[in-house]
Amino acid sequence: DVKVTQSSRYLVKRTGEKVFLECVQDMDHENMFWYRQDPGLGLRLIYFSYDVKMKEKGDIPEGYSVSREKKERFSLILESASTNQTSMYLCASRSLAGSSYNEQFFGPGTRLTVL
Amino acid sequence: KNQVEQSPQSLIILEGKNCTLQCNYTVSPFSNLRWYKQDTGRGPVSLTIMTFSENTKSNGRYTATLDADTKQSSLHITASQLSDSASYICVVTGGSQGNLIFGKGTKLSVKP
Numbered sequence: 001d002v003k004v005t006q007s008s009r010y011l012v013k014r015t016g017e018k019v020f021l022e023c024v025q026d027m028d029h030e031n032m033f034w035y036r037q038d039p040g041l042g043l044r045l046i047y048f049s050y051d052v053k054m055k056e057k058g059d060i061p062e063g064y065s066v067s068r069e070k071k072e073r074f075s076l077i078l079e080s081a082s083t084n085q086t087s088m089y090l091c092a093s094r095s096l097a098g099s100s101y102n103e104q105f106f107g108p109g110t111r112l113t114v115l
Numbered sequence: 116k117n118q119v120e121q122s123p124q125s126l127i128i129l130e131g132k133n134c135t136l137q138c139n140y141t142v143s144p145f146s147n148l149r150w151y152k153q154d155t156g157r158g159p160v161s162l163t164i165m166t167f168s169e170n171t172k173s174n175g176r177y178t179a180t181l182d183a184d185t186k187q188s189s190l191h192i193t194a195s196q197l198s199d200s201a202s203y204i205c206v207v208t209g210g211s212q213g214n215l216i217f218g219k220g221t222k223l224s225v226k227p
Contacts, residue, residue, distance in 0.1 A: 004158070041219065042217045042219035043159075043204070045215075090158055090159075103161045104161075106158030108157055108158050109156070109157065
């Protein structure tokens with residue numbers, strides 16, 4: 001089974017702090033994604049990575065950066081956390097092998113609260 | 116504009132009853148449509164995928180339909196169980212760059 005893990009289930013930070021969210025997948029997937037999920041807004045794509053050291057902005061990249069130094073790990077960085085970044089953050093990964101209909105596998109999510 | 120609209124926003128049903136969730140999309144070109152189930156506090160898990168040529172696909176008590184002409188999909192849940200309480204998210208892959216477009220989800224509550 002594909003496993004996508006995220007470093008924390010719950011996180012509380014203060015405004016202005018630098019925040020690191022880590023995601024690790026164990027299936028050698030090329031693609032990895034970071035989303036945030038807010039009530040009434042659904043999932044919105046922050047950043048994605050096609051492969052190691054590659055990154056692309058999603059729909060809402062402002063205030064975030066990412067790092068993909070190893071294939072299995074994709075990090076989301078909040079340079080200076082703000083209260084409007086309080087949200088559920090979901091990581092996903094996807095294989096490029098075989099069908100173009102490949103499923104995105106999601107991690108359990110990190111609920112971040114910025115005070 | 117590529118969009119995915121889901122209805123209803125929320126739904127409460129009694130255990131054992133059937134229900135149908137709707138998904139309308141305006142994504143073009145269309146590649147495929149997935150239904151995900153997301154339990155509270157968990158990440159989404161894929162239930163089924165529909166491609167352009169498929170009309171119906173079942174996964175246990177879940178049956179998805181797709182009408183590519185009207186750009187509508189439905190997810191029918193038969194003989195609901197308490198464990199079906201979750202959010203159900205419709206995701207369409209398509210557009211000029213093969214992006215994933217997410218619906219906002221339907222929150223289903225099954226009561227005993």
